[in-house]
Amino acid sequence: MIALSEIEKTIKGFAQLGLTIEAAHWLVKVYELEQENFSHFELTEKAEPSFILLTTNGVIGSKQLIKLPANAFEFPLFLMLNLLAHEMLHVKQKSEKCKVEDKNEREFQAYYENLFHKEFPLIPELSTFQQKAFGNKAIEYYNRMKEGSDVQKKYAKQKEEVEKLLVKLTIM
Structure with a gap:
């Protein structure tokens, strides 16, 4: 690199x-x-x-x-x-x-990627401020998915990861 x-x-x-x-x-x-x-x-x-x-x-x-x-x-x-x-x-x-197909799913995945870099591991970490903003956008798109839907269930663990990161960032 x-x-x-x-x-x-x-x-x-x-x-x-x-x-x-x-x-x-x-x-x-x-x-x-x-x-x-x-x-x-x-x-x-x-x-x-x-x-x-x-x-x-x-x-x-x-x-x-x-x-x-x-x-x-x-x-x-x-x-x-x-x-x-x-x-x-x-x-x-x-x-x-x-x-x-679902825009909310695409956006959730993309904001999740910006926080955890699983697909593109070489990408550097965002600032704390930007991580908070991107984390909140991820939660926003998760919440736009139909409540209790299969797609929400599919991303429940990732949503928890985002929420834990947001708590951690708030404490920092």
Whole structure:
């Protein structure tokens, strides 16, 4: 693995040259986020510090594209890496092999991944503040699933893990 200082330096270089898409491709490779169902990146308007949005677009079962803000790499690298991993998990979820149809299930899985990095173990941990925010989003999507449904039961243990992490983070 490349040293974090070198990764940050490389990303800053890409950003200074306006090579956001190239930076994203490079990070996908370095952090082993590749998915065969991924098509390409597309840029959107610049993001504001209070609202950074990446989206995965495409019909389930077909190739997916990820839209990211033109200034994506002006934000903290660990946050952007986690957001890229979140979207790459959506790419996988929308593949022919995985096909996770329910949006609430997809989002719960992706926020869970941002907290525990089981699918993408090279992704660094978020700040405590961001972990709390992502943990609360995971619980929000869990609660949007039909109460007592099979899908809620399927993720009950993971929900408990998220709740325990949120308690731990609150104590810190």
